[in-house]
Amino acid sequence: MPRRGISAAAAFLGNRSRVGFKRSSNSVLMALQITVCAVGAYAFAEQVLGHDGPLFAATSSMIALGFSSDPRLRRVLEVGLGCTLGIALGDVLLALLGTGIWQAAIVLFVSILLARFLDSGTIFTTQLGLQSLLVVLLPAPEGGPFTRSADAVVGGVFALIITMLVPRDPRRAPKSEVQDLLEELAAVLREDADALSRSDSTLAWHALVRARNTQPPLDSLAKSLRAAQEVALISPAQRRHRDELGSLERSIEAIDLAVRNSRVFSRRLTSVINHAALSDEAISSLSSALEDTADAVTVLARGLAGSHPAERRLNLRSARNDLAAVATQLHPARLNVSRLEGEGLILLFRPLVVDLLQASGLSHDEAAGYLPRL
CATH class of the missing domain: 1.20.58 (Methane Monooxygenase Hydroxylase; Chain G, domain 1)
Known part of the structure; x- marks a missing residue:
């Protein structure tokens, strides 16, 4: 029985390794595109726009480009609009409720319900809820809270540029x-x-x-x-x-x-x-x-x-x-x-x-x- 268990485990690991290696080798070009896109969006937002630590430029470009088969224009819009609306909603609720744990819970709950009311997209819901939560829990970055929204737009634009320029047969x-x-x-x-x-x-x-x-x-x-x-x-x-x-x-x-x-x-x-x-x-x-x-x-x-x-x-x-x-x-x-x-x-x-x-x-x-x- 121990030998049989060891053999089964070895076969399982071998199969997973082969599948994983094939999946990784098929993703080399896409991984390179995502890397160039994310780093380029971050560098543009930091060096050209003067934003301090524009992480949302990199993360939004990764989400918009990504490995998902969903249309990229929709993902770009979901990231940009979700980020902007989330910040606006967070600011409004922050002015009404103040800061704190229970305020953050209310903001997140309302944000998620509002996002589901406006659109069925998962990314849109995540971005809107996350941004409204960050407005309540974290201090605004230099340049104001909507700096994050601008960074999200930069990342989305970089993702669209990569899509336009990289020669990939869509068929x-x-x-x-x-x-x-x-x-x-x-x-x-x-x-x-x-x-x-x-x-x-x-x-x-x-x-x-x-x-x-x-x-x-x-x-x-x-x-x-x-x-x-x-x-x-x-x-x-x-x-x-x-x-x-x-x-x-x-x-x-x-x-x-x-x-x-x-x-x-x-x-x-x-x-x-x-x-x-x-x-x-x-x-x-x-x-x-x-x-x-x-x-x-x-x-x-x-x-x-x-x-x-x-x-x-x-x-x-x-x-x-x-x-x-x-x-x-x-x-x-x-x-x-x-x-x-x-x-x-x-x-x-x-x-x-x-x-x-x-x-x-x-x-x-x-x-x-x-x-x-x-």
């Missing part, structure tokens, strides 16, 4: 995440096909759980896309990518719907399998359609994540053709489906394929046009 993160998401959707469809061919409702339930677990990646993808669009907007060197990011946004909206429809489909598939609602011929044809759809989703992932325009267009066209071929078969009669519950399953699969066709670049009417009339 990289959302493209990587959309590829991972589509590969997971393809895995869900393959699990559905496997569950159907084996008539195993437990496997269908596993596919449903897997589909539900795609919600956090979907949320992260939306944040990454907004951040990428913001970089393309404020950076002159990246503005040429705005059209491509706009097209990617439309595809992501359709993928979101497709993922949601995959959950509904997987849940209904569990019931269909339990009730043996499909004949052997229907099982064979529908599982084949699911496999073909999964293969097309994999090609679609390569198309949306591709870096070369020609390769991207080729993969999107291939995925579109494969999905269109599946769509033309989605009629109960063509899939040998005769019972009502099986027909309902086909009706749930049709909008999923339409969503994927839209993700490949078609309009809704063009995508729906491939479906046979019922």
Whole structure:
């Protein structure tokens, strides 16, 4: 037992070390940007503006630049406005209540409630509460309490300058995440096909759980896309990518719907399998359609994540053709489906394929046009 425990601990530490080293190596460039930004903002506020110990210039630049995928303009505004409003609120309450521990508690409580009333941002709430608390507990710096607010603005501006000047492809993160998401959707469809061919409702339930677990990646993808669009907007060197990011946004909206429809489909598939609602011929044809759809989703992932325009267009066209071929078969009669519950399953699969066709670049009417009339 001791040896087994030591081996397990060594394996755990080894794995954490590998993951940590990879995470650190991938963060070298960002760490360098944050360092230059924070030190530069501090030096500017101290040497040019004459502020004494402008820590908020450095800290606000770090918060605004940061490792978060949230849009930076929002973070800059949250830091600057939160700092300014916090100081103003702290001064007002200081004049009314005076200084002391219980006054500080009241100021912090009111500040947090006011921040949550004005905005849902975590950074905004933190900055407003912190600044109002510092006004009550600490003496004002030379130049007055709003010196801190000016320092926060300096840090935010430096973060925006770094964002504008550093050559970083804003498409990289959302493209990587959309590829991972589509590969997971393809895995869900393959699990559905496997569950159907084996008539195993437990496997269908596993596919449903897997589909539900795609919600956090979907949320992260939306944040990454907004951040990428913001970089393309404020950076002159990246503005040429705005059209491509706009097209990617439309595809992501359709993928979101497709993922949601995959959950509904997987849940209904569990019931269909339990009730043996499909004949052997229907099982064979529908599982084949699911496999073909999964293969097309994999090609679609390569198309949306591709870096070369020609390769991207080729993969999107291939995925579109494969999905269109599946769509033309989605009629109960063509899939040998005769019972009502099986027909309902086909009706749930049709909008999923339409969503994927839209993700490949078609309009809704063009995508729906491939479906046979019922």
